[in-house]
Amino acid sequence: MNARSPSLPWVSVTLILLLTLLVFTELSVGAMHFSLETLLHALFHYQPTLFSDRIIVDIRLLHLVVAAVVGACLAMAGHLLQTIIGNPLGEPHIFGLNAGASLAVVACSALGNALLLSPFLRPLIAAIGGGALFSAVLFAAYLSRQGLAVVTTTLCGITLSAFAASLTSLLLLFNEQTLQSTLLWLNGDIAGLSWSAVYAILPLFILAVVVAFLVSPALCVLSLGEQVAEGLGVRVLRSRVIGLCAIALFCGIAVSLAGPIGFVGLIVPNMVRQLITVQPRSALWVNALMGAVLLLAADLCAQHLLESQSLATGTVTALLGAPVFVGLAARYFR
Template sequence: MHAKSLPLPWVAAALFFLLALFAFAELSIGTMHFSLQTLLHAFFDYQPTVFSDRIIIDIRLLHLVVAAVVGACLAMAGHLLQTIIGNPLGEPHIFGLNAGASLAVVACSALGNALLLSPFLRPLIAAIGGGVLFSAVLLAAYLSRQGFAVVTTTLCGITLSAFAASLTSLLLLFNEQTLQSTLLWLNGDIAGLSWPAVYAILPPFLLAIVVAFLVSPALNTLTLGEQVAEGLGVRVLRSRIIGLCAIALFCGIAVSLAGPIGFVGLIVPNIVRQLITVQPRSALWVNALMGAVLLLAADLCAQHLLESQSLATGTVTALLGAPVFVTLAVRYFR
């Protein structure tokens, strides 16, 4: 174990404590403040006619669940992405996954097809869009002189993400109705959802988790080099493709619920690597837990940082993540 790493039980206990603390704050603090007794009444004796019960269950609990799921998805996607490409700067927002997913969702919204707008298909459409654009990033990097070098893949990701964002803006420019319904969502916001939208992402969410846990040990051997991994019996190409499918699903779920929230997948895996050295499956759930904690904290800041209005959660994560990205880039390329 790394000399500076912390014991896994300590880290897990701290994360569970923070998760419980932020969850309680998410449920109790707001325009209306609720006591623990009121919260327990809403959970164990819910009555739709009681105003406080509806606020707690249908708004705040929903907000809490979405923030936790989105944070976990983005953190696991970032962890898998950095493992697959061997790039500590790997992040869904930077490498085109979020931009591709957003473009796919906006394009389907612009078409106005009721089937394409179904909450059950939306995560899959977003996943396909993210996967296609990320494949384009990898292809562009592969065709360059330096191949999959860190700087090459990072620049290709930033460039193609900007291109996809431009196409998204162009679609919105010619479709005012879609613009009005997706503007806040494009800033990375987790408000305005319903429980059916959360139920709709459960199948792909569970599938992505199962795939990620099954493939993560094989992906971890890639850190030893492709030849060593193949010598250990790992089918490198197949493992990478399966891992990329899990990443695309995680990003599709996150984007379909909350829009393109950035930098969670960058911040969390790098912090986890600094804190602990564990087996890949343990690292995956620690990333998920820390991602949920981080996004809950960011959401609380977004709601209560300004007294007059709320910020988009993606705005807070961008304010946190941009300095982290610059710091990591300077450290890596120095």
């Protein structure tokens, strides 16, 4: 804690107000505009026979809930990842988690097994794939001369992510049916979902959040160095493994819902560190709020930036995140 930490309530209130404004905008603005009275009626007195209620609840509300959950998951995953490896460039999209999760989901889709494609197993499959590729990234970096240095880990992550993306493309080329159903999803598009998919990930989301909040203090101490952490009684290996499991779950949930959306886990934790310095659990909460705000804003831009058509949400986050990554890398490596 330092002198800036009292600003935490103000930052939290500001983010909540922004989130509320974005929620209202997402629900009311679109091809059809709805008044506040219509929105309240749909939310609190939902009638499936009314066309306006179905548009608001089954399309727009679903869309914003998915965007908020995915944004929060990616931001918390990025925060935990940067804390564990001590790398400000740590991001699920760059370090192979998103690519591994996408490859696992596409591979199971190509197999055509209905059980593997169920909404309940899909996030777990994505989490396993993301965790496996991230483990490969860490192992490849560890074998190098520099070990788990920032440059080495980042380059290994980018390389293995590209390799996994190539394998995903090959699988799609040999399975045209899978290609058609996953093309938009692979661009990071929040569309075509149902409430059943949200209900399916809810237990995993709660589990990941609980694990992340429990392990955050230990990971914060670990960021001071292994020897310091061990001296303070932190079980280093166990804390890292638990933290990586939480990261894999967050990424699996995000990818299973919206595809591989990048750079949210890079932008948000770095912004939070610039704004405030707080206790680990408070930092996780602020990251989740800001991640939800960022992805909702990006989703609104994706829907309304062009008049004739909408963009994939992942396209907007890439346009925002690529310059941020270049700027951070230039500042870190100079």
